[in-house]
Each structure stands twice: as structure tokens, then as C-alpha cells.
Amino acid sequence: MKLLVCISKTPDTTAKIAFNGDNTKLETAGITFIMNPYDEWYALVKAIEIQEKWGGSVSVLHVGPSENDSIIRKALAIGATDAYRIDTEAVSADQVAFQMASFIQHHAFDIIFTGKETIDYNGAEVGGRMAAQLNLPFISFASHLDIVAENEAIVKRDMEGGTETIQVNTPFVISAAKGMAEQRIPNMKGIMTAKSKPLNVVTPQEYSPKISIVSHELPPAKKAVQYIDPENIAELARLLREEAKVI
Amino acid sequence: MVLVFVETENGKVRKAALEAVYYGYLTAQKLGTSCQALLLGNAEDATSLGLYGATFVHQSDSISFNFFDNQVYSAAIAQAAKKLEASVVILSHSSNGKSLIGNIAYLLDAGSVSAAIDIPETDKGFSVRKGVYSSKALVNIELNTPVKVISVLGNSLQISVVGSNAEVQPIALDVLQPGIKVLSVDKLQSNVTPLPEAERVVSGGRGLKGPENWGIVEELADVLHATTACSRPVSDADWRPHHEHVGQTGIAIRPNLYIAIGISGAIQHLAGVNNSKTIVVINKDPEAPFFKSANYGVVGDLFDVVPKLTAAIKNLNA
Numbered sequence: 001m002k003l004l005v006c007i008s009k010t011p012d013t014t015a016k017i018a019f020n021g022d023n024t025k026l027e028t029a030g031i032t033f034i035m036n037p038y039d040e041w042y043a044l045v046k047a048i049e050i051q052e053k054w055g056g057s058v059s060v061l062h063v064g065p066s067e068n069d070s071i072i073r074k075a076l077a078i079g080a081t082d083a084y085r086i087d088t089e090a091v092s093a094d095q096v097a098f099q100m101a102s103f104i105q106h107h108a109f110d111i112i113f114t115g116k117e118t119i120d121y122n123g124a125e126v127g128g129r130m131a132a133q134l135n136l137p138f139i140s141f142a143s144h145l146d147i148v149a150e151n152e153a154i155v156k157r158d159m160e161g162g163t164e165t166i167q168v169n170t171p172f173v174i175s176a177a178k179g180m181a182e183q184r185i186p187n188m189k190g191i192m193t194a195k196s197k198p199l200n201v202v203t204p205q206e207y208s209p210k211i212s213i214v215s216h217e218l219p220p221a222k223k224a225v226q227y228i229d230p231e232n233i234a235e236l237a238r239l240l241r242e243e244a245k246v247i
Numbered sequence: 248m249v250l251v252f253v254e255t256e257n258g259k260v261r262k263a264a265l266e267a268v269y270y271g272y273l274t275a276q277k278l279g280t281s282c283q284a285l286l287l288g289n290a291e292d293a294t295s296l297g298l299y300g301a302t303f304v305h306q307s308d309s310i311s312f313n314f315f316d317n318q319v320y321s322a323a324i325a326q327a328a329k330k331l332e333a334s335v336v337i338l339s340h341s342s343n344g345k346s347l348i349g350n351i352a353y354l355l356d357a358g359s360v361s362a363a364i365d366i367p368e369t370d371k372g373f374s375v376r377k378g379v380y381s382s383k384a385l386v387n388i389e390l391n392t393p394v395k396v397i398s399v400l401g402n403s404l405q406i407s408v409v410g411s412n413a414e415v416q417p418i419a420l421d422v423l424q425p426g427i428k429v430l431s432v433d434k435l436q437s438n439v440t441p442l443p444e445a446e447r448v449v450s451g452g453r454g455l456k457g458p459e460n461w462g463i464v465e466e467l468a469d470v471l472h473a474t475t476a477c478s479r480p481v482s483d484a485d486w487r488p489h490h491e492h493v494g495q496t497g498i499a500i501r502p503n504l505y506i507a508i509g510i511s512g513a514i515q516h517l518a519g520v521n522n523s524k525t526i527v528v529i530n531k532d533p534e535a536p537f538f539k540s541a542n543y544g545v546v547g548d549l550f551d552v553v554p555k556l557t558a559a560i561k562n563l564n565a
Contacts, residue, residue, distance in 0.1 A: 013495065014514050017383040037496075094358065097349065117345075119495065119518075121379050121386075123361045128317065128349025137426040138317045140346035143489070154430070159342040160441035161490055162434035164315070168427045178496040179489060210358030214374050214387040225528070225538050230547030230555075236527070237559035239543060244525040246447065246504040247471060247560065 001056040001150070001170070003047040004109040005080065006100055006130075008036040008090070009064055009071050010120045023215040026120075035071045038115025040078070041183040042176035047113055048079040049181060050147055057081040059109075063090045063099050069199065076194035077186035083197070088204035093121065095209040097129030102205045104134060110170040111153070116141050116177040124175065131173040139166055143179030249275040249282045250333035251301065252324050254341060255290045262444045263339035263399075265299050269406040270399045271337040272300020273366045278335070284413070285327050287320060288312040297413025299406055305331065305418040312422070314429035317346050323420050325354035330418070333394070335367075340398040341443060348398045358390035362400040364501075364522075381495055381518030401443040402501045440474050442493065447473035447504040448523070450493060451481060454509015454530065454549055458486035463553045464508060470560045476500070478510045494519035509549050512537020529553065 018027040047058045060075040063086045072083045086099045117124040131138030144156035157164045228236045240247045251271035253264040275282035284301035338344040340362045352359035360375040368374045374389045449468040482492035495518040505523035528541040538544045
């Protein structure tokens with residue numbers, strides 16, 4: 001099978017978030033950037049597992065400048081076959097989805113994977129936008145994916161209070177959630193071979209983004225915690241009713 | 248016109264949909280236009296959408312709507328938006344709403360913002376606020392397109408009655424054949440408010456020591472009419488079902504009250520819950536990082552504190 005995994009670059013989960021002078025951009029000094037965890041742990045590893053069982057290839061696709069190549073090399077070290085980088089700054093979900101889908105239109109992939117969302121803008125929009133442009137089924141928040149025949153998959157999708165089990169034929173777009181696979185750490189052989197795997201640079205399409213960032217702000221500082229004596233829990237119940245007014 | 252897609256469950260309008268309608272109403276007021284609702288399938292209480300600001304409910308029914316297929320639903324919603332000349336389309340930020348937003352926005356050539364927490368700012372331009380970096384910051388996003396698509400994060404606004412029952416009228420749509428087949432839907436406890444819509448959540452962590460001890464969490468949730476949740480290690484160990492897991496890799500919630508029992512408060516957990524309006528932390532470790540994000544803290548043995556809290560709330564209700 002020909003599999004594609006869309007990967008994104010995000011600040012590390014534990015990064016301290018601050019913004020530049022006019023609050024339009026993230027202050028990147030001191031921040032470690034990583035492959036978006038949903039893309040890496042679930043989407044990429046699942047694609048590799050399918051390729052190991054069914055043969056074929058796993059390509060990774062990224063929108064970003066050459067300084068992001070280290071993230072793409074990591075995906076290759078984990079086990080992807082080859083990579084494509086669309087050579088432009090990622091500015092919005094609509095722009096990233098448009099660039100990716102425009103590339104995918106010229107390649108016949110059986111399954112197109114994304115993570116369920118990125119951990120920076122938490123939008124979960126790229127998969128749906130790509131599926132619409134490609135006119136393909138889109139299954140979001142998939143926690144299990146089983147290939148049952150060359151062109152047929154059974155997917156479990158998370159939803160409020162439970163799961164749905166879905167049968168779908170390839171090609172389709174799928175967003176990966178926790179449960180789909182287990183994180184893999186690249187080994188030394190993977191890291192060495194990644195250096196010689198093809199990383200193709202793709203020229204972006206012309207596009208004007210449909211949104212722009214006006215400003216960022218940090219949430220208002222929280223008041224200091226009010227401690228309640230464990231011997232006087234009635235006081236907590238009273239505060240929840242009379243002060244917080246939540247019960 | 249502002250068009251709100253209304254989600255239903257078991258033949259009734261979902262609470263998240265009422266919030267979306269009310270959000271649509273407030274947005275329409277700002278824009279000096281009307282708010283109308285779109286129902287795909289059936290809901291016995293559809294006329295009540297008028298109470299929260301919908302002037303009309305447009306309804307289309309088809310067997311294709313019996314199960315959720317992203318392509319079928321997004322094509323129908325986009326088609327209705329075009330037909331009714333909607334300038335803003337509002338969705339709930341539910342698992343289906345999150346799946347639909349990108350697809351609908353592409354079909355309408357629209358800019359989109361998911362998980363909005365406030366009504367749009369329309370004094371100059373049209374901007375929408377949402378949480379980013381796993382709720383460590385907020386962003387205001389300007390939408391540069393004639394048509395805009397927004398999904399509304401649950402519990403972001405307090406709904407109130409602003410109108411009377413709305414008329415339900417059919418809308419003719421060309422509905423696609425499903426491209427996927429839903430084999431089964433497995434839902435537990437359908438009488439419990441789903442986590443993203445829950446106003447009160449009682450959540451347990453590793454401090455509970457084992458699934459056999461969950462009774463005290465459930466009893467507290469019971470007296471509070473709250474939904475139960477858990478931390479990642481708890482769902483990883485299969486003490487509790489996966490869909491109860493809140494946090495970065497689970498689901499993000501924004502209840503009015505979040506009670507964390509025996510949860511230390513790792514940053515990945517906070518990412519999913521620190522938008523909660525009031526946070527209570529019960530932990531025997533005074534150094535637990537969660538206390539820094541809490542409004543109320545109890546340093547004590549949860550096996551002692553939680554039953555006492557349940558009893559105190561019962562007393563208060565008596």
C-alpha cells in the first residue's frame with residue numbers, strides 16, 4: 001500500500017509560551033520544537049506497522065522551511081520510506097491543507113494520515129480540509145485501524161461517551177488519536193539510514209491564507225489556591241455553593 | 248444570515264447545539280442579521296431552538312443522515328449555507344463538529360476558527376478568540392473571507408431564553424450516498440451528560456490505587472449530577488474506559504466545576520482541564536503541581552476527604 005503521513009512541527013508540550021513584541025508571533029527563543037505527537041506516535045507508527053505487514057511505502061509530507069528538516073529526518077529514522085517538504089512557512093490550517101492536498105492530488109496514496117490535531121493551534125482542521133479538496137472520505141479521531149483487505153479498512157473512531165466502528169475503502173483520509181499505535185523510539189540503524197533516504201523539496205502553490213493572527217495573549221493570572229482544612233470539609237461545600245456558585 | 252448546524256442524539260437536540268444556537272443568535276445580533284438553524288434528520292424538540300434565538304429551523308431528512316459520514320454531512324451543510332446565503336456557519340466543537348469544520352470551510356471557500364470561546368469581535372473586521380498551545384495562551388484570529396465557519400467550545404457561554412418556539416420548515420438538499428459504512432456505535436451510560444458538555448466533572452487519578460475504589464468518585468459525582476473522568480495513567484491501566492480520559496491526549500473539557508481526586512496535575516493533564524471555571528484539587532501530597540492551578544485545595548487522604556465532601560453536599564442539598 002502507498003501510505004502518506006502528514007507531519008507538523010510544534011513546540012514541546014512543556015514549553016513556556018511567550019510572544020514577541022506585538023504579540024503576533026510565538027517567541028521561539030528557548031523553545032524546543034518537536035514533531036507533533038499525534039502525527040509521530042500514532043499516525044506515523046501505524047502507517048509503518050501497516051507497511052511492515054502489507055508492504056508498499058510510507059511517505060511523510062511536511063509544509064515548512066529547510067530548518068524543519070531535522071523533524072522530517074526523525075520521521076525517516078522511525079521508519080518512513082521517503083519524504084516531501086513543501087518549501088514554504090506554515091501560516092494557517094487552510095494554507096497547510098491546501099498545499100498538502102495540492103501535492104497529494106498528483107500522487108495516488110491509499111491512506112492519508114494526520115494526527116487528530118496539532119498541540120499548538122489545536123484546530124483539527126487540516127484533515128477535513130484536505131479530504132474535501134481531494135473529495136475523499138474523512139474519518140477523524142481514529143483510535144484503531146485494521147486493514148482487512150488490500151483496499152478495505154475497519155476503523156474505530158472516538159466520540160463523546162464511546163466509539164463508532166466504521167468500514168471504509170481506500171483511498172481515505174484519517175486522523176489518528178491515542179490508541180492507534182505505540183510510540184517508537186528511532187534506533188541507531190534507523191538514524192543512520194535516515195540520512196540517505198530521499199527528502200524531496202516541493203515548490204509551493206500560490207495561495208493567500210483565509211485567516212490572520214491579530215494578537216495572542218496569556219490567560220489572566222489565577223488567584224492563589226485557597227486551602228481548606230480536611231477536618232472541615234463542610235466549608236468546601238459551602239464555598240462551592242456560595243462563593244464559586246457552581247453547585 | 249447566521250446558520251447553525253444542530254446536532255442531535257437519540258432524536259433530541261443536544262445541549263451543545265443549544266449553545267451553538269445561542270452563540271449564533273449573539274453573533275447575528277452583532278451583525279444585524281438573523282440566526283437560523285439547520286437540522287439533518289429528526290428531533291422531536293426542534294421547535295425549542297427558537298427559545299435560544301433561531302428564527303427558523305430548516306430541516307432535511309434522509310436515510311443518509313442515520314449515521315455520521317463526514318462527507319455526507321459537510322456536503323449537506325455547505326449546500327444549505329449556499330442556498331440560504333449564510334455569511335457565518337456555526338458548529339458545536341463536538342467530535343462530529345470538529346470533523347466537519349475543515350470540510351465545510353473548504354466547500355464554502357471560508358476562513359474558519361475551531362473551538363471559539365467568545366462571540367466574534369465585529370467592531371473592525373471579524374475576529375474570533377480561542378485557546379491555543381493547549382490552553383497556555385489565547386489568540387484572536389481575523390477571518391478574511393466573505394463566509395466564515397466557527398465551531399464553539401462547549402460551556403463557553405451561559406445560554407438564556409431570548410425567543411419563542413421556532414417554525415420547522417423543510418429544505419430540499421441533494422444528499423450524497425455515504426462513502427463509509429458505520430458497523431456499530433458503542434456508547435456507555437447514555438443517560439450521563441457527555442464530558443465535553445458536562446457542567447460538573449469529578450475526575451480520579453492514580454491516587455485512587457485501583458478501579459475497585461472508584462465507588463467514592465461515583466458517589467460524589469452522583470450527588471453533584473456530575474460526569475466522571477480520569478487521568479491518562481488510569482485509562483492506560485484500563486481502570487476506567489478510554490473515553491473518560493481527559494487531558495492532552497484525551498479530551499479537553501471546560502466545565503464550571505472540575506474536582507481532581509488523586510491527580511498530581513502533570514502539564515499534559517492540565518492542558519485538557521485548566522480552562523475549567525472552578526478547580527478543586529484533593530491530594531495528600533502538598534507538593535502536587537495541580538494545587539498551583541486550583542481555586543480550592545485540600546491536602547489530605549482522599550479516602551477520608553471524598554466521602555466527607557459527598558456527605559457535606561448531601562447535607563447542603565437536604
